[in-house]
Amino acid sequence: xxxxxxxxxxxxxxxxxxxxxxxxLEYNGVExxxxxxxxxxxxxxxxxxxxxSGLQALKEPCIVELYSDSKYVxxxxxxxxxxxxxxxxxxxxxxxxxxxxxxxxxxLDLTAQHQLRYHWVKGHxxxxxxxxxxxxxxAETKKFQ
Numbered sequence: 130x131x132x133x134x135x136x137x138x139x140x141x142x143x144x145x146x147x148x149x150x151x152x153x154l155e156y157n158g159v160e161x162x163x164x165x166x167x168x169x170x171x172x173x174x175x176x177x178x179x180x181x182s183g184l185q186a187l188k189e190p191c192i193v194e195l196y197s198d199s200k201y202v203x204x205x206x207x208x209x210x211x212x213x214x215x216x217x218x219x220x221x222x223x224x225x226x227x228x229x230x231x232x233x234x235x236x237l238d239l240t241a242q243h244q245l246r247y248h249w250v251k252g253h254x255x256x257x258x259x260x261x262x263x264x265x266x267x268a269e270t271k272k273f274q
Contacts, residue, residue: 130244131156132192135183138252138262139175139199142270148172149269150179151262154186161186162261166269175266176202177232184239192244198252198259207247211237 134155141148149166163182166175176199184193197203205211214220214227215237221227250256253263 130190130192132194133187134194134196135180136196136256136258136262137176137179137183137199137202138197138259138266139172139177139179140263140266140270141170141172141175142274145169145171147270147273148175149266149272150175150182151265151269152179152183152186153258153262154183155258162265164265164269166266166272168273173199173201174229174232177229177236179262179266181232181236181239184236184243187243190242190244192246194246194248196248196250196256196259198250198263200249203247203249205233206236206240206245 136153139148139150147168148170150164152163154161163186165182180195180197180202211233214233219227219230250259252259
């Protein structure tokens with residue numbers, strides 16, 4: 130099974146507001162950049178969309194080293210929160226509705242096709258690939274302003 134590295138980031142100008150996401154896929158020394166955005170969205174939706182888009186670009190099951198500065202995404206997946214929300218009808222432990230169930234549903238289905246290893250990185254810090262994803266995401270937000 131191939132091992133692919135996926136870096137992701139989302140951005141939003143206002144929350145909600147114009148948003149963007151960026152992703153970088155790396156395999157065997159080759160990089161592919163992906164990005165997109167929406168006119169009215171939230172930062173968390175863009176963070177989720179970045180991961181979804183990166184995983185959707187894979188053509189076969191892979192081991193995926195996922196790097197994100199989003200605790201929402203990393204903890205939601207690695208700690209099993211999103212899977213619990215789904216099992217509980219998209220309700221959190223406090224019985225409040227989980228946010229973004231449409232995107233979490235897609236993401237959980239995608240993660241089932243791959244073996245993910247989760248890596249949280251500090252945003253706007255020393256990870257050049259995360260910083261590049263941030264630049265891609267911010268550039269996308271500007272298309273809607």
